[in-house]
Amino acid sequence: MAKNRDSWASRLGVILAVAGSAVGLGNFLRFPVQAVQNGGGAFMIPYFISLLLLGIPLMWVEWTLGRYGGGFGHGTAPGIFHSIWRKNRFIKYFGVIGIFGPLAIFVYYTYIESWTLGFGVLGLLGKMKTAALHKDTMQAFLSNYQTNLWPSYLFFLLTFFANMYVIFHGVSKGIERFSRWAMPTLLIMALVLMIRVLTLGAPYPEHSDWNVLNGLGYLWNPDFSALLDPKVWLAAAGQIFFTLSVGIGVILTYASYLKKTHDVVLSGLTSVSTNEFIEVVIAGSIVIPAAFAFLGPMEIEGVAKSGAFNLGFVTMPMILNRFPWPQFFTGLWFLLLFLAGVTSSVSLVQPAIAFLEDEFNISRRKAVMIFAVVSFILTQPVVFWFSKGIVDEMDFWAGTVALVVFALIEVILFTWVFGMDNAWEEIHQGADLMVPRIYKFIMKYITPTLLLVILVSWLVQSKDIIFMTKVPPENRPFVLGTRLALLGSLLFLAILVNIAWRRREALAKAERSKEEEIDEK
Numbered sequence: 001m002a003k004n005r006d007s008w009a010s011r012l013g014v015i016l017a018v019a020g021s022a023v024g025l026g027n028f029l030r031f032p033v034q035a036v037q038n039g040g041g042a043f044m045i046p047y048f049i050s051l052l053l054l055g056i057p058l059m060w061v062e063w064t065l066g067r068y069g070g071g072f073g074h075g076t077a078p079g080i081f082h083s084i085w086r087k088n089r090f091i092k093y094f095g096v097i098g099i100f101g102p103l104a105i106f107v108y109y110t111y112i113e114s115w116t117l118g119f120g121v122l123g124l125l126g127k128m129k130t131a132a133l134h135k136d137t138m139q140a141f142l143s144n145y146q147t148n149l150w151p152s153y154l155f156f157l158l159t160f161f162a163n164m165y166v167i168f169h170g171v172s173k174g175i176e177r178f179s180r181w182a183m184p185t186l187l188i189m190a191l192v193l194m195i196r197v198l199t200l201g202a203p204y205p206e207h208s209d210w211n212v213l214n215g216l217g218y219l220w221n222p223d224f225s226a227l228l229d230p231k232v233w234l235a236a237a238g239q240i241f242f243t244l245s246v247g248i249g250v251i252l253t254y255a256s257y258l259k260k261t262h263d264v265v266l267s268g269l270t271s272v273s274t275n276e277f278i279e280v281v282i283a284g285s286i287v288i289p290a291a292f293a294f295l296g297p298m299e300i301e302g303v304a305k306s307g308a309f310n311l312g313f314v315t316m317p318m319i320l321n322r323f324p325w326p327q328f329f330t331g332l333w334f335l336l337l338f339l340a341g342v343t344s345s346v347s348l349v350q351p352a353i354a355f356l357e358d359e360f361n362i363s364r365r366k367a368v369m370i371f372a373v374v375s376f377i378l379t380q381p382v383v384f385w386f387s388k389g390i391v392d393e394m395d396f397w398a399g400t401v402a403l404v405v406f407a408l409i410e411v412i413l414f415t416w417v418f419g420m421d422n423a424w425e426e427i428h429q430g431a432d433l434m435v436p437r438i439y440k441f442i443m444k445y446i447t448p449t450l451l452l453v454i455l456v457s458w459l460v461q462s463k464d465i466i467f468m469t470k471v472p473p474e475n476r477p478f479v480l481g482t483r484l485a486l487l488g489s490l491l492f493l494a495i496l497v498n499i500a501w502r503r504r505e506a507l508a509k510a511e512r513s514k515e516e517e518i519d520e521k
C-alpha cells in the first residue's frame with residue numbers, strides 16, 4: 001500500500017480539478033448536439049430531472065466513497081469497493097470497470113481533443129478562412145484533417161504529451177496547479193464568445209426571425225410533448241453522466257486524495273453547479289443561438305443529425321468566419337475547447353496511475369511511463385482507423401453502458417451494503433452543509449431504480465449497435481476487433497487486481513509470521 005499518497009493542496013484546488021474534469025468537450029460540443037437532436041426545449045426537462053435524481057446524488061456518492069477509500073490507501077474502485085464490502089471476494093472485480101472506463105474514454109477523447117488544438121492553431125493562422133465560406137468546403141476540410149496525417153498527427157502528439165506532462169507532476173503539483181489557471185482562463189474565453197454571440201442579433205435582414213433570441217427560445221421554451229419519448233430521457237440521462245464525469249471512477253480517484261475532514265457536500269455541489277452553469281448558461285448560449293441565427297430552425301436539426309461533430313467543427317467555423325476578427329474568434333473557440341478538453345482528459349488518466357501506485361507500489365513517474373506507453377499504443381487504431389466506427393463502438397460500451405453499470409454498483413454498495421445510515425453519516429463527516437433529507441430516500445430507492453430502468457431500456461433500444469446490424473460490412477472486422485480489445489482489457493485489468501490482492505495477502509502473511517517470530521523471542 002502506498003504510504004505517502006499525494007493530497008490536494010487546497011479546497012478551491014480540488015473543486016476546480018473536479019469541475020475541470022466535468023467541464024469538457026461534453027459541455028461545448030456534446031450538449032448542444034444532444035439538445036438539438038432531441039428537440040431543443042423538449043430535452044431540458046428530462047435533463048434537469050436527471051441532474052436532480054441521478055447526477056447530484058451520484059456526485060455525493062462518489063466524493064464520499066472516494067474519500068472513504070483514500071483513508072485505506074485505495075484510490076480506485078477495486079480497493080474502494082473491497083473496503084466497503086470486505087467479506088465479498090468478488091466485489092473488487094466489479095471495480096475494474098472504474099479503471100477500464102476512464103482508460104477507454106481517454107483513448108478516443110484525447111484524439112478528438114487533439115483536433116481542437118489543430119483547429120485552434122489553424123484557425124488563428126487563418127488556414128480555414130476560405131474553407132469556412134461554404135458548408136461543403138468546410139466539411140471537406142474536416143475530413144481532410146481526419147484522413148491526412150499531416151498536420152493532425154503532430155497535434156495529436158502535442159495533445160498526448162500535454163496530458164502526460166500534467167499527470168507527471170502529480171495531483172497537487174500537476175492537476176491542481178493546471179486546473180487553477182485553466183479553469184478561470186477557459187471561463188473568460190467562453191464568456192467572451194457568449195457575449196459576442198448574444199450581441200449578434202439577426203444576421204440576415206430577410207430572415208428577421210432567425211435571431212439569437214429565438215435561438216435561445218429554441219432551447220428554453222419547454223416542450224412537454226416529448227416527455228413521453230423514452231429516447232429523450234435516455235439521451236438526457238446519458239448527457240448528465242457524461243458531462244459530470246460521474247459513474248466511471250474518475251471522481252472516486254480524485255476524492256481519494258481528500259483528507260477525512262474535508263467537506264464533500266458543498267464541494268461536490270459546487271463542482272456540479274460550476275459544470276451546469278458552464279454547460280447550460282454559457283455553452284447553451286454559444287452554439288445553439290449562433291447556429292439558429294445563421295442556419296434557421298430547419299437546418300439546425302439537419303446539421304445536428306448529420307454527425308456528432310458537424311455543429312462544432314463545421315458550422316461553428318463558418319459562423320465565426322463571418323464575425324469581425326474571424327481568425328481571433330475561430331482560434332478562441334477551438335482553444336477554449338482544447339483547454340476544457342485537457343482538464344477532463346487528465347482526470348481520465350489518474351485512475352490508472354493511482355491503481356499502479358496504490359496497489360503495486362509503483363512510483364508515480366514509472367506509473368506515468370507505463371500508462372503513456374500502453375495508452376499510446378491503444379490510441380493508434382483510433383487515429384489511423386477513425387472512419388471505421390471504432391469511436392462509436394468505444395463510446396457506446398465505455399462512454400455509455402459502463403457508466404450506468406458502474407453507477408448502479410456504486411450506489412447499491414453505498415446505500416445498501418454500507419447501509420444508508422452509515423452512508424449518511426459518512427457523507428456528513430466534516431460537511432459544511434446538510435444534504436436535504438429527501439435525498440436519503442432518493443439515493444436508496446430512486447437513483448438505483450432509475451439506473452436499472454435506464455440500463456435495461458438502453459440495451460433493448462440498442463439492439464442495432466449490439467448486433468452490429470447497421471455497421472457496413474467492411475467496417476465489421478474493425479468494430480468486432482474493438483469489442484474484443486475492450487473485453488481483453490477488462491480481463492487483463494481483472495488479472496492485475498487478482499495479482500495485487502495475492503501480493504497483498506502474501507505480504508500480510510509474511511508480516512504476521514515476522515511478528516510471531518519476534519513475539520517468540
Ligand code: PFF
Binds near residue numbers: 025026245249250344
Ligand atoms: N465530463 C467530460 C466532458 O463533459 O467533456 C467528459 C468526461 C471526463 C467523462 C471524465 C467522463 C470522465 F470520467
